[in-house]
Amino acid sequence: xxxIKTNTLTKRFGSTVATDNISIHVNQGEIYGFLGxxxxxxxxxxxxxxxxxxxxxxxxxxxxxxxxxxxRQWNEIGYLVETPYSYPNLSVYENLKVIYKLRQQNNLKxxxxxxxxxxxxxxxxxxxxxxxxxxxQRLGLAKALIHKPKLLILDEPINGLDPExxxxxxxxxxxxxxxxxxxxxxxxxxxxxxxxxxxxxxxHEGRLIKELTTEELSSQIIKKILVQTxxxxxxxxxxxxxxxxxxxxxxxxxxxxxxxxxxxxxxxSKLLTxxxxxxxxxxxxxxxxxxxxxxTIKGNKR
Amino acid sequence: MKQQICALQAELIxxxxxxxxxxxxxxxxxxPIMGAVCIFIIQGGEALGKTGALVAKAKAMNFxxxxxxxxxxxxxxxxxxxxxxxxxxxxxxxxxxxxDGTAKDLLSLPTSRTQILNAKFSLxxxxxxxxxxxxxxxxxxxxxxxxxxxxxxxxLLQSLGDYFFTTVLTIIIGFPIAxxxxxxxxxxxxxxxxxxxxxxxxxIAATGYGSYFPWSVPALxxxxxxEYKILLDNYSYGILVxxxxxxxxxxxxxxxxxxQTK
Numbered sequence: 001x002x003x004i005k006t007n008t009l010t011k012r013f014g015s016t017v018a019t020d021n022i023s024i025h026v027n028q029g030e031i032y033g034f035l036g037x038x039x040x041x042x043x044x045x046x047x048x049x050x051x052x053x054x055x056x057x058x059x060x061x062x063x064x065x066x067x068x069x070x071x072r073q074w075n076e077i078g079y080l081v082e083t084p085y086s087y088p089n090l091s092v093y094e095n096l097k098v099i100y101k102l103r104q105q106n107n108l109k110x111x112x113x114x115x116x117x118x119x120x121x122x123x124x125x126x127x128x129x130x131x132x133x134x135x136x137q138r139l140g141l142a143k144a145l146i147h148k149p150k151l152l153i154l155d156e157p158i159n160g161l162d163p164e165x166x167x168x169x170x171x172x173x174x175x176x177x178x179x180x181x182x183x184x185x186x187x188x189x190x191x192x193x194x195x196x197x198x199x200x201x202x203x204h205e206g207r208l209i210k211e212l213t214t215e216e217l218s219s220q221i222i223k224k225i226l227v228q229t230x231x232x233x234x235x236x237x238x239x240x241x242x243x244x245x246x247x248x249x250x251x252x253x254x255x256x257x258x259x260x261x262x263x264x265x266x267x268x269s270k271l272l273t274x275x276x277x278x279x280x281x282x283x284x285x286x287x288x289x290x291x292x293x294x295x296t297i298k299g300n301k302r
Numbered sequence: 303m304k305q306q307i308c309a310l311q312a313e314l315i316x317x318x319x320x321x322x323x324x325x326x327x328x329x330x331x332x333x334p335i336m337g338a339v340c341i342f343i344i345q346g347g348e349a350l351g352k353t354g355a356l357v358a359k360a361k362a363m364n365f366x367x368x369x370x371x372x373x374x375x376x377x378x379x380x381x382x383x384x385x386x387x388x389x390x391x392x393x394x395x396x397x398x399x400x401x402d403g404t405a406k407d408l409l410s411l412p413t414s415r416t417q418i419l420n421a422k423f424s425l426x427x428x429x430x431x432x433x434x435x436x437x438x439x440x441x442x443x444x445x446x447x448x449x450x451x452x453x454x455x456x457x458l459l460q461s462l463g464d465y466f467f468t469t470v471l472t473i474i475i476g477f478p479i480a481x482x483x484x485x486x487x488x489x490x491x492x493x494x495x496x497x498x499x500x501x502x503x504x505x506i507a508a509t510g511y512g513s514y515f516p517w518s519v520p521a522l523x524x525x526x527x528x529e530y531k532i533l534l535d536n537y538s539y540g541i542l543v544x545x546x547x548x549x550x551x552x553x554x555x556x557x558x559x560x561x562q563t564k
Contacts, residue, residue, distance in 0.1 A: 050409065050410040051410055052561070053561045053563065054559075072412070075412045076408050079410060081406050083403065085402055085407075086401055090319070094315055094318065095311075098315050101309070101315070101413075102309065102411050102413045102418070103411060104304070104305060104308055104412050104413065133454070143407065216466030
C-alpha cells in the first residue's frame with residue numbers, strides 16, 4: 001500500500017521554485033531517505049506533506065486520502081520538523097503531556113513508555129531549557145512517537161545526538177519499520193541514511209534528480225583500483241596486454257575499472273610483480289555516499 | 303467538545319511556572335494599591351503636611367476617600383491599563399509559540415488549529431478575568447482596611463456592572479492582537495499594535511471621535527473622558543464588537559490557510 005504519494009508537486013516562494021514537479025511514493029513499512037543540500041527543498045516538501053504549506057500545483061495523498069483541509073488522519077502521523085523545540089519552562093514529562101492532550105490520548109502510560117524508550121527517564125523532571133542538544137532531540141522524537149504513529153516524517157532526526165544515540169535511533173527506526181511503520185526521513189548525514197533507508201531520493205534545486213533502492217545505489221557507486229609503480233607507462237602496456245582496461249590519471253596513478261580486477265585485485269599485483277614492476281601502492285577505491293551525492297547533483301545543475 | 307477541553311488543558315499546562323503570569327498580576331495590582339495610597343493620603347491629609355500637594359491634586363481630579371472614587375479608579379484602570387496589560391497577555395499567549403519554536407508542533411494534529419486557537423482565546427479571557435477579579439479582591443481588602451464610609455444604596459451593583467462591562471469591552475477588543483502575533487510570528491508586532499492603539503485611542507478620543515474608534519470605547523465607557531461618555535451609542539459598541547469578531551476570524555483564517563514556514 002502506498003502510504004505517501006505526491007503527484008507533480010510544485011511550490012514557489014516568489015521567484016524561487018522550492019519544489020518543482022516532485023512525484024514520489026513511499027510504501028508501507030519502507031524507510032525512505034530524502035537527500036539534498038540546504039535549500040534544496042527538503043523541508044518545504046516535508047511541510048507540504050504535513051499540511052503546513054499548500055502546494056501551488058500537484059496533489060498529496062496520505063494513506064490513500066488526498067491531503068486537504070478536511071484530512072483527519074493526523075493521529076496516524078508523527079513528525080519532527082527541523083530543530084525540535086519544546087516549552088522551555090516545562091519538564092520533559094509536562095512537554096509530553098501537552099502533546100498527549102493534543103493527540104487525544106487516553107492512557108497516561110504512553111508518556112512513561114516513550115520516556116523509557118527514548119532513554120529520558122533520568123530527565124523526566126528536568127525542564128526543557130536545561131536539556132542537552134541530544135536530549136532535546138530525544139524529546140522531539142518522543143513527541144513524534146508518543147502516539148505510535150503508522151507514518152513517521154522526520155527531518156534530520158539524528159542532529160545533535162552522540163554516537164550512541166545515533167545507533168539507538170537507527171535501531172529504533174529499523175524496529176518501527178519492521179513492525180509496519182513507514183518512515184520518511186531527511187538527513188544531511190548521508191552515510192546514516194544509507195544505513196537505514198530502503199530507498200533514497202535525491203533532491204536538488206527543488207527537483208527530484210534521482211530515486212533508487214539501496215541495492216541500486218551500491219551498484220551505481222564508483223569502484224576502481226588505483227595503482228602506482230616505478231614506471232607507469234610500462235605497467236599500462238603490461239596491463240593492456242592482459243586485456244585490462246586501464247588509463248593513467250593526473251595523480252601519477254593508473255586507474256583500473258574492470259570488474260574482474262575489482263573482484264580480484266591481487267591478480268593485478270601478481271601480474272605487475274612478475275613483469276618486474278611491483279606496485280608501490282595499490283588501492284581499492286570505493287566512492288562514498290557523499291561523493292556519489294555530489295557527483296549526482298553536479299551532473300544535474302540547472 | 304472533548305477535543306476542545308483537551309486543547310484548553312494543554313494551554314493550562316503550558317502556562318505552568320510562567321513568570322509572566324505573576325508579572326501581569328503585579329503590574330495590574332498597581333491600580334488598587336495606588337488608589338489605596340491616594341485614599342490613605344487624603345484621609346490623613348492634614349496630619350501628613352508634606353503631602354498637601356498630592357491631596358490638592360487628588361481633589362482636583364474629584365478623587366475622594368470613598369468607595370465610589372476607588373471603584374472609578376479601578377474601572378478606568380481596566381479600560382486603559384487593560385488595553386496594555388491584556389494586550390501583553392494576548393501577545394504572549396499567541397506569540398510565544400513562535401518565539402519558543404513550538405508553533406510547528408501544533409499544526410498537524412487531531413486537535414484542529416481552530417480548536418487550538420479557541421483554547422488560546424479562552425485562556426486569554428480567563429486570564430484577563432482573573433486579573434480584574436484579583437484587583438477587585440484587593441480593592442475590597444484595602445477599602446475595608448481604610449474603613450471607607452458605607453456607599454449609597456444600589457451603588458455596588460451599578461459599580462460592579464460598570465466594572466465588568468468595561469472588562470468585557472477591553473477583553474474583546476484584544477482579539478485582533480492574536481492575528482498580529484500569528485502573522486508576525488512573535489511578540490514584537492502585536493506589542494507594537496497595542497502601543498499604537500493606545501496612542502490612537504488617546505488622540506482620536508481627544509478629537510471627539512473616540513466613540514467610533516473601538517479602542518477608545520472602553521475608556522470612554524469607564525468615564526476616563528468625563529463628559530465624552532455620553533457620545534457612546536449603539537454604533538460605538540457595534541463597531542467594537544465587529545472589530546473583535548473580525549480579529550477572531552482573521553486569526554482563524556490566517557492559521558488555517560496561510561503557509562506556515564516557521
